[in-house]
Amino acid sequence: MEIAEPHVTERPERSRLKARVPAGRLQDKWDVYKNNAKLVNPANKRKHTIIIVGTGLAGASAAATLGGLGYNIKSLCIQDSARRAHSIAAQGGINAAKNYPNDGDTIWRLFYDTIKGGDYRSREGNVYRLAQISNNIIDQAVAQGVPFAREYGGLLDNRSFGGAQVSRTFYARGQTGQQLLLGAYQAMSHQIQEGRVEMLPRREMLELVVIDGRARGIVTRNLVTGELERHVGDAVLLCTGGYGNAYYLSTNAQNSNVTAAWRCHKRGAFFANPCFTQIHPTCIPVSGDYQSKLTLMSESLRNDGRVWVPKDTNDARPPSQIPEGERDYYLERRYPSFGNLVPRDVASRAAKAVTDEGLGVGETNLAVYLDFRDAIERLGRQAIEDRYGNLFEMYERITGDTPYEVPMRIFPAVHYTMGGLWVDYELMTTVPGLFVLGEANFSDHGANRLGASALMQGLADGYFVIPYTLGGYIAGAELGDVTIGHSTFADTERAAGERLRRLLDVKGGKTVAEFHRELGQIMWDHVGMSRNRDGLLQAAEAIRRLRDEYWQNVNVAGRNDTLNKNLEFAGRVGDFLELGEMMALDALHREESCGGHFREEHKTAEGEALRDDDDFAYVAAWEHTGDHARPQLHREDLEFEYVRPSTRSYK
Amino acid sequence: MTVHLRIWRQAGPDSPGRLAEYTVEDVNEHMSFLELLDVLNEKLITEGEEPIEFDNDCREGICGSCGLMVGGVAHGPQPRTAICQLHMRHFNDGDTIVVEPWRATAFPIIKDLVVDRSAFDRIMAAGGYVSVKTGGAPDANALPVTKEDADLAMDYASCIGCGACVAACPNSSASLFTASKIAHLAMLPQGTPERRRRVLNMVDQMEAEGFGDCSNHAECEAVCPKGISISAIALMRREYVRAVLSS
Numbered sequence: 001m002e003i004a005e006p007h008v009t010e011r012p013e014r015s016r017l018k019a020r021v022p023a024g025r026l027q028d029k030w031d032v033y034k035n036n037a038k039l040v041n042p043a044n045k046r047k048h049t050i051i052i053v054g055t056g057l058a059g060a061s062a063a064a065t066l067g068g069l070g071y072n073i074k075s076l077c078i079q080d081s082a083r084r085a086h087s088i089a090a091q092g093g094i095n096a097a098k099n100y101p102n103d104g105d106t107i108w109r110l111f112y113d114t115i116k117g118g119d120y121r122s123r124e125g126n127v128y129r130l131a132q133i134s135n136n137i138i139d140q141a142v143a144q145g146v147p148f149a150r151e152y153g154g155l156l157d158n159r160s161f162g163g164a165q166v167s168r169t170f171y172a173r174g175q176t177g178q179q180l181l182l183g184a185y186q187a188m189s190h191q192i193q194e195g196r197v198e199m200l201p202r203r204e205m206l207e208l209v210v211i212d213g214r215a216r217g218i219v220t221r222n223l224v225t226g227e228l229e230r231h232v233g234d235a236v237l238l239c240t241g242g243y244g245n246a247y248y249l250s251t252n253a254q255n256s257n258v259t260a261a262w263r264c265h266k267r268g269a270f271f272a273n274p275c276f277t278q279i280h281p282t283c284i285p286v287s288g289d290y291q292s293k294l295t296l297m298s299e300s301l302r303n304d305g306r307v308w309v310p311k312d313t314n315d316a317r318p319p320s321q322i323p324e325g326e327r328d329y330y331l332e333r334r335y336p337s338f339g340n341l342v343p344r345d346v347a348s349r350a351a352k353a354v355t356d357e358g359l360g361v362g363e364t365n366l367a368v369y370l371d372f373r374d375a376i377e378r379l380g381r382q383a384i385e386d387r388y389g390n391l392f393e394m395y396e397r398i399t400g401d402t403p404y405e406v407p408m409r410i411f412p413a414v415h416y417t418m419g420g421l422w423v424d425y426e427l428m429t430t431v432p433g434l435f436v437l438g439e440a441n442f443s444d445h446g447a448n449r450l451g452a453s454a455l456m457q458g459l460a461d462g463y464f465v466i467p468y469t470l471g472g473y474i475a476g477a478e479l480g481d482v483t484i485g486h487s488t489f490a491d492t493e494r495a496a497g498e499r500l501r502r503l504l505d506v507k508g509g510k511t512v513a514e515f516h517r518e519l520g521q522i523m524w525d526h527v528g529m530s531r532n533r534d535g536l537l538q539a540a541e542a543i544r545r546l547r548d549e550y551w552q553n554v555n556v557a558g559r560n561d562t563l564n565k566n567l568e569f570a571g572r573v574g575d576f577l578e579l580g581e582m583m584a585l586d587a588l589h590r591e592e593s594c595g596g597h598f599r600e601e602h603k604t605a606e607g608e609a610l611r612d613d614d615d616f617a618y619v620a621a622w623e624h625t626g627d628h629a630r631p632q633l634h635r636e637d638l639e640f641e642y643v644r645p646s647t648r649s650y651k
Numbered sequence: 652m653t654v655h656l657r658i659w660r661q662a663g664p665d666s667p668g669r670l671a672e673y674t675v676e677d678v679n680e681h682m683s684f685l686e687l688l689d690v691l692n693e694k695l696i697t698e699g700e701e702p703i704e705f706d707n708d709c710r711e712g713i714c715g716s717c718g719l720m721v722g723g724v725a726h727g728p729q730p731r732t733a734i735c736q737l738h739m740r741h742f743n744d745g746d747t748i749v750v751e752p753w754r755a756t757a758f759p760i761i762k763d764l765v766v767d768r769s770a771f772d773r774i775m776a777a778g779g780y781v782s783v784k785t786g787g788a789p790d791a792n793a794l795p796v797t798k799e800d801a802d803l804a805m806d807y808a809s810c811i812g813c814g815a816c817v818a819a820c821p822n823s824s825a826s827l828f829t830a831s832k833i834a835h836l837a838m839l840p841q842g843t844p845e846r847r848r849r850v851l852n853m854v855d856q857m858e859a860e861g862f863g864d865c866s867n868h869a870e871c872e873a874v875c876p877k878g879i880s881i882s883a884i885a886l887m888r889r890e891y892v893r894a895v896l897s898s
């Protein structure tokens with residue numbers, strides 16, 4: 001097959017991208033920012049309508065906070081209730097530098113761990129701010145009545161999570177995301193009652209409306225009636241989560257999608273580091289073609305479970321009959337100091353390495369064991385049940401096996417996307433007035449996110465960052481009067497309507513799910529846990545072909561003027577088919593291995609990731625240049641003034 | 652295995668509905684019940700028919716989107732399990748399974764198996780929170796809470812808002828849903844300042860939405876995917892009486 005050489009391998013231009021991180025000492029930057037931010041007169045806040053898309057941790061916390069400040073908030077979500085956003089599924093916990101256990105944690109240490117864990121591909125200023133704010137989040141959540149786990153003395157309990165050397169993770173059983181989200185949802189409900197927030201559920205954002213170079217509104221589809229609706233505002237906050245469903249199978253919810261973010265990208269917002277995806281090491285393996293999602297097993301399990309495979313590729317014995325000497329505890333062997341607690345990207349790649357050698361277990365051979373036998377012997381069954389009872393139950397429900405007796409079978413699955421729309425220190429995109437919060441932006445996790453940091457970031461953005469930075473924008477911008485009668489609204493709505501009609505009119509021979517599954521397979525095979533140049537070139541080409549076929553041959557059921565989930569999915573898969581190619585191009589251009597991005601050409605003699613700080617210590621931000629044109633690469637150079645990028649070693 | 656399905660089809664809120672019959676072959680026992688519906692929908696789409704609409708999202712029992720009456724039981728035969736977590740190994744070859752939406756006046760049908768549960772959001776907005784604005788919260792450890800109270804609060808707080816309690820109740824009461832939030836916040840010192848207003852406003856809203864009264868059938872507890880105890884309802888009643896008496 002002849003494959004065209006993409007011109008993204010050219011040296012990227014040094015670009016105009018400015019992160020606008022304030023000057024001053026790292027510890028002072030956020031204070032400096034707040035001291036100098038313009039304020040909106042309290043009496044004027046209610047004259048400003050802010051549109052918030054998505055009601056996960058970032059969106060709900062932003063709506064609650066900005067509503068509380070007096071802004072006029074319009075909040076929209078695709079679910080039937082704001083309480084169902086996918087943040088709800090986060091199990092493990094939320095980090096904060098409270099140092100309640102007195103085990104040596106500090107704001108600096110949380111900052112340092114996060115930036116190192118991200119393999120030095122994030123901004124110092126942002127990450128430090130995140131660590132500073134982390135403590136306020138816990139205070140806020142407790143004041144809302146979030147029932148975090150407590151010790152007998154009545155104070156909050158902490159645990160160590162994801163290989164951290166200190167116990168800084170707050171948790172509410174295995175349902176931390178649920179409890180934090182309900183806290184934010186309840187705070188938002190309070191503002192709904194106060195009349196400060198208008199909540200519109202079952203709405204999908206299909207377009208961003210840009211007038212005079214500023215984000216001034218959105219077009220949504222009412223998912224019950226199919227009507228297109230126009231919403232006008234002074235700023236748009238996108239809090240729409242990640243794009244892991246580009247891989248079809250992931251731990252994301254069925255409706256998680258990139259559409260809102262992608263539409264903004266096509267209206268001028270740069271997309272940063274799209275190839276940085278997190279593949280979580282402890283998920284329940286795929287069992288068949290009908291599979292619709294993958295279920296994560298909290299990585300807290302690795303605190304007590306030991307990961308192994310048989311030493312012999314032909315060993316078909318049940319695990320209990322494989323003697324100690326014939327087991328390979330490969331994480332403990334390869335990483336003696338961190339053992340089973342190495343970061344997610346390292347653990348996932350190691351699982352891939354052993355299954356690639358044919359050592360995988362289970363029906364498909366695409367699994368490894370996570371074994372609690374020794375922990376049960378050491379601590380007793382009750383202790384293990386207290387720690388992981390609900391997770392074991394969940395595992396048993398899905399697989400029919402009980403982990404108290406048979407080791408779990410686990411395998412990596414797509415879980416989180418570190419990439420996302422590019423934002424500056426104020427969380428504003430390259431489109432003035434469009435802000436992006438939470439997983440939907442690219443900002444704080446670099447090339448790999450640490451456990452218990454997603455909840456922290458979503459809530460930091462919504463509760464504590466955006467109230468300051470949005471105010472600065474509103475107070476400083478010349479916002480002319482715009483109504484939904486503006487011609488740009490009409491044009492944008494027409495574009496959204498035409499796309500829906502086109503999808504329904506194809507009436508081809510393949511379902512949306514078939515296309516989605518095919519895309520997912522390409523992504524998993526070539527843009528997954530390990531990547532190489534040929535595979536990425538092939539993937540980009542295959543996705544282009546699949547996308548062309550999509551618009552010729554997709555079969556979308558039903559009509560536009562009613563609830564029609566197949567039509568919703570059709571739009572989302574159409575966008576994934578564009579994003580997927582960009583992910584491959586981004587992975588292709590980044591000729592280094594860092595964090596979750598592992599290029600086979602760039603590794604050490606022992607097979608570990610080899611970063612290239614001289615050439616790639618930058619954020620790759622892609623600009624849309626037309627539907628059939630290649631995106632233009634811009635770079636934001638990352639400067640490390642306070643930490644010296646070192647090689648991550650967990651040996 | 653092969654299963655026969657009788658599924659409620661209804662084109663819109665005001666259209667008449669009916670049970671339509673389908674057969675799915677080659678059902679794998681590891682499939683979830685919703686994956687079975689996916690397989691059926693793929694077939695329907697390929698044959699040019701409209702797929703069956705049903706709400707779902709996380710498919711791991713936590714978002715509360717899914718909710719079906721399966722064989723006359725809310726969320727199907729397995730206790731403490733949302734329908735998205737029910738796997739086909741709990742059925743037998745040749746079974747006929749009836750699938751219907753939640754039925755309650757306060758949950759009008761939108762289409763097929765999809766209902767409108769926004770009444771729950773309005774009950775929450777009536778008082779299911781602690782009215783603190785962002786910022787200015789005291790240190791998280793300033794207020795100790797006994798482990799027992801915190802654990803109990805967490806038990807009640809684990810409600811996923813799916814509506815199974817309403818669907819299972821002969822009176823279509825939303826008492827377990829409402830009470831679980833009242834009980835969660837009543838267990839904690841943070842919830843104390845507003846406990847009177849909270850219970851009065853939430854109970855009023857529950858009635859205004861057209862949910863029925865609780866007459867202690869306990870069907871709600873039996874189907875609750877999180878196993879929330881009806882002790883929440885007893886607690887709500889005590890809170891209510893106390894609030895009325897003190898006003």
Ligand code: FES
Nearest residue numbers: 708710715717735
């Ligand atoms: S789909 Fe989320 S609880 Fe069933």
